Amino acid sequence: xxxxxxxxxxxxxxxxxxxxxxxxxxxxxxxxxxxxxxxxxxxxxxxxxxxxxxxxxxxxxxxxxxxxxxxxxxxxxxxxxxxxxxxxxxxxxxxxxxxxxxxxxxxxxxxxxxxxxxxxxxxxxxxxxxxxxxxxxxxxxxxxxxxxxxxxxxxxxxxxxxxxxxxxxxxxxxxxxxxxxxxxxxxxxxxxxx
Numbered sequence: 001x002x003x004x005x006x007x008x009x010x011x012x013x014x015x016x017x018x019x020x021x022x023x024x025x026x027x028x029x030x031x032x033x034x035x036x037x038x039x040x041x042x043x044x045x046x047x048x049x050x051x052x053x054x055x056x057x058x059x060x061x062x063x064x065x066x067x068x069x070x071x072x073x074x075x076x077x078x079x080x081x082x083x084x085x086x087x088x089x090x091x092x093x094x095x096x097x098x099x100x101x102x103x104x105x106x107x108x109x110x111x112x113x114x115x116x117x118x119x120x121x122x123x124x125x126x127x128x129x130x131x132x133x134x135x136x137x138x139x140x141x142x143x144x145x146x147x148x149x150x151x152x153x154x155x156x157x158x159x160x161x162x163x164x165x166x167x168x169x170x171x172x173x174x175x176x177x178x179x180x181x182x183x184x185x186x187x188x189x190x191x192x193x194x
Contacts, residue, residue: 004036006113007044007104018047020135024169025051036097039063041074044104053078062093100129100176105138121162129176130163
């Protein structure tokens with residue numbers, strides 16, 4: 001399985017976040033899966049990739065060519081880097097190559113990547129498992145925002161069931177490996193006005 005991970009590129013964060021990301025990478029590799037990620041060497045992206053590579057696993061980093069600067073990309077044995085021209089092309093390839101998606105704590109880039117994939121799932125364009133690794137309760141407010149969005153009628157509450165909020169890397173892997181695919185309904189846009 002190709003598991004796409006979105007996450008922070010910053011190292012200026014609590015070490016518990018880095019440890020959880022690296023543990024997820026270890027579990028991905030030990031399960032015989034391949035990591036698909038944004039190619040970054042730093043932050044949670046880098047930590048997850050290091051966990052994969054340390055266990056002899058494989059990783060595919062997808063990054064725009066303008067990221068190819070010293071110290072930015074993970075250019076280690078076992079990590080293939082695929083270059084794109086744009087950020088949009090990068091996201092498209094990550095989405096195409098993934099069999100599941102995991103959001104680690106991160107900033108606006110992570111939110112944007114996760115929301116795009118969630119939107120596509122809501123629209124019935126894929127039914128791949130999605131999970132958020134809620135290290136130190138990082139996504140509690142994020143989830144509360146989505147709950148409020150549904151409560152106030154800005155989205156259907158069934159969107160909240162399209163992803164799992166997971167407390168640790170083991171729960172993430174359990175969800176993405178054992179979630180049953182629902183029938184992929186190509187929803188009509190008129191359904192969203194009801």
